[in-house]
Amino acid sequence: MSANLLNLSLFGKPEDELIIIERAKKNPAHFAPLYKKYHEAIFRYVYKRVDEEESAYDITSCVFVKAIVNLPRYEYRGIPFSSWLFRIAKSELYQSFRDRKAQRTISIDSIQIGRVLEEFNIDEAEHKREILLKVLPMLKEKPLQLIEMRFFERRSFREIGEILGLTENNAKVKTFRALIKLKELYAKHNPQKS
Amino acid sequence: MTKLLVNRKEPSRNEIANRQDFETVLVNVRKVKSLNSPWFYGAIAFSSLLILTFLIL
Known part of the structure; x- marks a missing residue:
């Protein structure tokens, strides 16, 4: 060719x-x-x-x-x-x-879990990891994709913005809000309220 | 319902590279293009009209 x-x-x-x-x-x-x-x-x-x-x-x-x-x-x-x-x-x-040809999945590894907990200023105790894994699928699609791209795939805000059709600043603000939502869900499901 | 997979094994670079198939992509591009072509719908419209005329007459 x-x-x-x-x-x-x-x-x-x-x-x-x-x-x-x-x-x-x-x-x-x-x-x-x-x-x-x-x-x-x-x-x-x-x-x-x-x-x-x-x-x-x-x-x-x-x-x-x-x-x-x-x-x-x-x-x-x-x-x-x-x-x-x-x-x-x-x-x-x-x-x-x-079309139900595929199922929405979150693929996460131990390092990425640690990265999110670090963002929350929480140590990586086993039960805390479990709570995070429990609440992650509860996030709505838009905040979830921001968390995935920023913390799991380590994309820059500029790249996130380009993929989602947002400005770099807007991507930064929305990611911050997504993190707050995840933090709220985490706090709600954490009996120890750390 | 969103599924969660922890520490899932990722395919290696070689495995992914071995699954590259640009020829199939090109074949599917041709299929999509022929379906989107005005000739395709034009031909269908023309034959439907012909059948209709034949039935009426």
């Missing part, structure tokens, strides 16, 4: 990426280097939010199909191409939850 001949190291710069995007708008086969570059990041984003690995691969594939079909409408306005792809991934995820 001619697109494969494009040297991947050539598009380290955003302007090189834009050249590939322009080519791919005319011929979808030229999208191959972008697919190679972003497949893993999109897959991991999806995988963390669905319960089955196969569903994550299917949704990832749908994300790229949708991206290529809608590519002629893509215009660079300062927002990285990766954020545009994550926006499509977010919309594909919610579509699959609505």
Whole structure:
């Protein structure tokens, strides 16, 4: 495939990426280097939010199909191409939850639990971890996705804003509010009221 | 109901890379594009009209 001949190291710069995007708008086969570059990041984003690995691969594939079909409408306005792809991934995820093709899942590890407790200024005692794990799924979708992106995936406020269509400042404020909501839920379910 | 998975094993970079399938993506792009094409709906409309005319006559 001619697109494969494009040297991947050539598009380290955003302007090189834009050249590939322009080519791919005319011929979808030229999208191959972008697919190679972003497949893993999109897959991991999806995988963390669905319960089955196969569903994550299917949704990832749908994300790229949708991206290529809608590519002629893509215009660079300062927002990285990766954020545009994550926006499509977010919309594909919610579509699959609505269609009941996948179940909304929160994937969390011990380090991430510790990070949230640290944000609460709470030590990592076992029962406190359990309370956090109990209240996390109680959060509504919008605050939950902010907590996931900021504390589990360690994204910058700028990136969160680009993915959710918010300004950097707005993303910061909303994340802070989401943390307060989580803290309230935690306090409500903590019998010791630490 | 949101499901919670703690310390879930993540697929390795190699496992994910092995599942890349750009050819299938391209095939699905062609399918979606042909479904969105005005020719597709035009052809359906034209044949429906033809059948209707035939039935009336």
